[in-house]
Each structure stands twice: as C-alpha cells, then as structure tokens.
Amino acid sequence: MTKSYDSIIGSVLNSLSELRVFVEENEPSRAGIVRAIQQEIELLDYHMAYGEEPEPLMTRGVIVGVDFTDSLEILETL
Secondary structure: OOOOHHHHHHHHHHHHHHHHHHHHHOOHHHHHHHHHHHHHHHHHHHHHHHHOOOOHHOOOEOOOEEOHHHHHHHHOOO
C-alpha cells in the first residue's frame, strides 16, 4: 500500500507542531529552528498543491513582516 502525499505531509506538519511546542517548553532558544523548518515544509506543501511559490504577502503566517503563525495554528485547532 502506498501512502498519499496528503497523509505524509499531514503527519510531518503535525509532528513538527508537536516538536515546536516541546522545544519551546524545554529549549526555547532553539525554537526558531523548528519554526524555520515548519515554514520551509509549508512552502513545499504550497508548491505541491499549487505548483508555484506563494506571493510574499500570502506566505503562511507572515503578513507584511508580522508572524501570525501561532494565531493561525490556534484557529486551525478550533
């Protein structure tokens, strides 16, 4: 049985979210690394879905240079 892209990427993104929370709690000075990895994986996911890079203002979680990633994750959870 072959896994689908969606099941693989979903697992990766969920695991990275859990890792980010763990690192923020246990080694906050290194949390930026996990956030950077998450952003790169999200860019890959966007490319896989749409075949192109997102526009700069559309970059997930960042609007005009302000990072709303945590706020978006809370909304997604709801």
